[in-house]
Structures are given as C-alpha cells and as structure tokens.
C-alpha cells in the first residue's frame with residue numbers, strides 16, 4: 001500500500017471481578033438522543049472502556065505544555081486522568097451529550113481541565129491542539145471522514161492523534177440490537193429505525209486517515225474476551241449505550257434490553273461457573289497530521 005503504518009492483532013482476556021463496577025459498554029446503540037444520556041449508569045458500567053483507554057495511554061507520550069483535546073470525553077474520568085498526568089499543559093473534553101458534559105464538569109475538576117459540548121464532525125478550533133485523543137466514540141459518528149478532517153483541522157502542524165475504537169466484530173451490540181428491533185415483537189416500536197453505528201477494519205481505517213491528511217503510524221487490533229458474571233451484569237453493560245430506546249416507557253426499555261441480553265446469550269456458551277464470555281475487538285490508531 002506504500003503507507004507507513006503497521007498492523008498487528010493480539011488476543012487477551014479480561015475477567016470482570018465486580019459486576020457493576022466493571023461490566024462494560026462500547027460498541028453500540030443506534031440513534032435517537034445525541035450521545036449517551038445515562039451519565040451515571042455509564043460511569044458505573046464502563047470498565048472495559050477504561051481498560052482500553054488506560055492501556056493505550058501507557059504507550060502514548062505527552063510533552064510538558066501540551067494542549068490536548070479529548071473527543072467524546074463521556075463522563076470525563078479519562079480526560080481527568082490525562083489532566084492529572086500532564087506536568088503542565090491543558091486538557092479539554094468535548095462531548096455531544098449535554099448530560100455527559102454536565103456530569104463531567106461536576107465530577108471532574110482540575111485547574112488545567114475544561115469541558116464543552118460539541119460534535120466530533122464540527123470541532124470549533126483550528127490548529128490549537130498538540131494532541132487529539134478519542135476513546136470508544138468514533139463508532140458513533142457515521143461521517144467518519146468528516147470527523148477525522150475536523151480533528152486534523154483542530155491539530156497544530158505535526159500534532160498527534162490517538163484513537164481507540166471498537167473494530168468490526170460479527171457479534172457486536174449494534175448487530176444484536178438490529179436483530180431485536182426487527183423482530184415481530186419490537187418492529188412497530190421503531191418505525192424510523194436507522195443504524196447509527198459504524199465499524200471499520202484496519203485497512204479501511206488506513207484509507208480514511210490518508211484521505212483526512214494523516215500519516216498513520218500504527219493501527220493495532222486486539223481481541224479480548226470479557227467475562228460477565230451473570231445476565232444482570234450483561235444488562236448493566238448494554239443499557240447506557242443503547243440510546244435509541246429512550247422514547248420507550250421504562251418497562252418497555254427494560255424488556256427490550258433483556259431481549260438483547262437473551263439474544264446475545266443464544267450465541268454464547270457459558271463457562272462452567274456460569275459466567276458469560278463476550279468477545280470484543282479493540283482498534284488503536286496512532287497518526288500524525290501531515
């Protein structure tokens with residue numbers, strides 16, 4: 001392909017010791033309210049996102065004085081971790097969800113840390129940041145190329161990009177949600193249903209980076225199996241990231257999520273202790289603005 005990036009694939013296991021503190025979210029959801037509305041549920045059930053982000057941050061160097069933008073900062077805990085680690089420099093967290101920004105602003109406070117509401121496809125800064133990072137967010141953005149161009153525009157010359165995104169995986173939550181939506185029981189509740197999540201392979205992502213004027217330095221896919229101790233843990237993981245059911249009554253929302261969990265269980269062989277192994281594929285991207 002003539003481009004300077006490397007691609008690797010690895011496998012590891014994550015065992016979730018505590019159901020609610022460490023169950024997950026990630027991949028999915030589908031449309032409706034902009035971004036995640038259940039900030040507190042997300043904060044309690046985003047152990048996998050935390051694992052993925054902190055793992056990638058360990059290998060990504062910040063320089064003293066760096067100005068950093070975290071796109072899709074969510075509840076702000078990862079943004080706050082970076083602000084803490086920067087000896088000097090500032091970090092800004094941006095998210096499309098008003099509820100997430102309110103939660104982050106209230107719970108994550110530091111002198112070098114600010115949050116604002118904004119859309120990844122339309123970042124209101126030009127050539128301002130030394131580093132732009134984004135964790136478990138860009139699969140929510142259908143116009144991926146526009147988001148990458150927007151991030152490129154917000155970076156200073158030679159600024160660096162670090163992305164963590166769930167990669168293509170046959171059994172992701174978006175596919176499960178789509179199956180349940182189209183079942184006889186639920187179809188009439190979603191007359192205008194539209195899939196609002198997007199997943200890429202490493203080579204597709206290399207092309208997108210090239211089009212958005214980035215030099216891709218590495219694209220690494222890693223496979224992990226997360227163990228959910230029981231169905232309640234699986235449900236706690238699914239709920240905050242499925243924002244397209246916000247228009248349903250609470251008991252209907254609960255029934256829908258339970259049907260999603262049952263659908264996932266159909267395709268999963270439980271371990272001998274009853275825990276539920278769910279496969280996730282993480283894609284980590286490091287690139288530099290050309």
Ligand SMILES: C[S@@+](CC[C@H](N)C(=O)[O-])C[C@H]1O[C@@H](n2cnc3c(N)ncnc32)[C@H](O)[C@@H]1O
Pocket residue numbers: 025026034035036046049050053071072073074075078094095096097100118119120121134135136137140141241
């Ligand atoms: C799964 S959460 C990840 C949050 C955080 N980065 C983490 O790793 O814990 C995805 C976040 O992306 C936000 N989001 C979705 N679409 C977005 C967009 N177009 N622009 C900015 N943020 C967006 C959601 O509101 C949500 O907070």
